[in-house]
Amino acid sequence: MVSAKRESLITQMRRGTLEYCVLALLRDQARYGFDLVRSLAQADGLITSEGTIYPLLSRLRRDGLVTTTWHESPSGPPRRYYELTPAGHQALELFTTEWDRFTDAVDRLLQQGGSP
Amino acid sequence: MTTTADTLVDNYLRDLEAELRDLPPARQREILDEVGEHITAARAAQDTQSEAAIRTVLERLGDPADIAAEARERFGVQAEPAKPATPWLEVITLVALVVPFLGWVVGAVLVWLSRRWTTRDKLIGTIGGLSWVVAGLGTTIAPRVGPPGPAAITVTGLIIAAFVLPYAAAIYLAIRLRAGTNTVPATR
Numbered sequence: 001m002v003s004a005k006r007e008s009l010i011t012q013m014r015r016g017t018l019e020y021c022v023l024a025l026l027r028d029q030a031r032y033g034f035d036l037v038r039s040l041a042q043a044d045g046l047i048t049s050e051g052t053i054y055p056l057l058s059r060l061r062r063d064g065l066v067t068t069t070w071h072e073s074p075s076g077p078p079r080r081y082y083e084l085t086p087a088g089h090q091a092l093e094l095f096t097t098e099w100d101r102f103t104d105a106v107d108r109l110l111q112q113g114g115s116p
Numbered sequence: 117m118t119t120t121a122d123t124l125v126d127n128y129l130r131d132l133e134a135e136l137r138d139l140p141p142a143r144q145r146e147i148l149d150e151v152g153e154h155i156t157a158a159r160a161a162q163d164t165q166s167e168a169a170i171r172t173v174l175e176r177l178g179d180p181a182d183i184a185a186e187a188r189e190r191f192g193v194q195a196e197p198a199k200p201a202t203p204w205l206e207v208i209t210l211v212a213l214v215v216p217f218l219g220w221v222v223g224a225v226l227v228w229l230s231r232r233w234t235t236r237d238k239l240i241g242t243i244g245g246l247s248w249v250v251a252g253l254g255t256t257i258a259p260r261v262g263p264p265g266p267a268a269i270t271v272t273g274l275i276i277a278a279f280v281l282p283y284a285a286a287i288y289l290a291i292r293l294r295a296g297t298n299t300v301p302a303t304r
Contacts, residue, residue, distance in 0.1 A: 032153075032157065033150050033153055033154050033157070034153070034154045034157035034158055034161070035157075037154065041176070048178070049176070049177060049178020049179065049182055049183070050154070050176045050177050050178065051132075051151055051154075051177035051178045051180075051182070051183040052178060052182060052183055052186040054147045054150045054151050054154070054183065054187075055143075055147055055183060055186045055187035055189075055190045055191070056186070056190055057150065058143055058146045058147050058150070058187070058190070058191075059190040059191060061146075062143075062191075073157075073160075075160045076156060076157070076160040077153075077156065079153065079157065080150065080153060
């Protein structure tokens with residue numbers, strides 16, 4: 001019961017933040033899908049099934065926040081690399097600013113409770 | 117060379133393609149391609165190509181239904197309920213009921229196999245379908261009734277009615293079927 005509640009809580013928090021985590025991973029370098037997904041999977045609780053990242057990447061591309069280019073791979077066929085567009089960088093910056101404000105406010109409330 | 121591992125991957129991608137059916141074709145293609153590339157990259161990153169290793173890759177990717185659900189959510193697409201199937205049994209029943217004699221018998225039997233008609237509808241279908249038996253009796257009796265008179269007219273009327281009834285029953289059942297089909301979404 002507790003674990004079901006925990007699961008639904010994490011799902012809700014993940015819903016709004018996951019796309020920015022993807023953008024953040026692409027901020028300094030282009031990555032191919034598998035690499036990106038494995039990096040996300042290493043962050044605890046961010047994704048439960050790796051495949052669900054691909055619909056998100058597809059939407060980010062449709063929204064013009066990422067683009068893809070093909071690069072040769074050392075092993076196997078060429079790989080599709082994802083990189084941020086200028087709009088993607090902007091979206092990430094906006095999120096980072098707002099996130100800092102938001103988490104500060106929540107942290108303060110969680111720590112001090114209702115006391116002034 | 118096709119291995120068990122390849123078969124597992126093919127099956128996985130086929131399931132995913134089926135699950136993604138509600139998305140625009142371009143998005144379907146994109147997600148399918150990228151998941152396929154993920155699997156290729158994962159296999160290249162692994163030393164072994166064992167069946168167990170592939171199963172792990174596919175397990176980490178997750179259930180195709182979950183990926184499709186995520187895609188529908190990200191693209192704001194509603195899951196399309198499966199189209200109501202054509203009621204073939206009922207259509208065949210109706211066709212049978214317009215074919216004289218043998219068709220009427222077949223229709224009267226088939227109508228009971230349907231789950232779309234109520235018992236009352238089925239009774240009407242059966243009586244309609246089998247009414248020509250009455251007509252058969254009527255035709256055998258008719259010569260004995262004798263000279264034209266009220267009795268002969270009644271018998272002739274019965275015979276004509278008996279031959280018309282299967283068609284009336286078929287029309288009635290068709291109307292009930294249409295009404296039933298239209299109310300299906302409302303009852304869900």
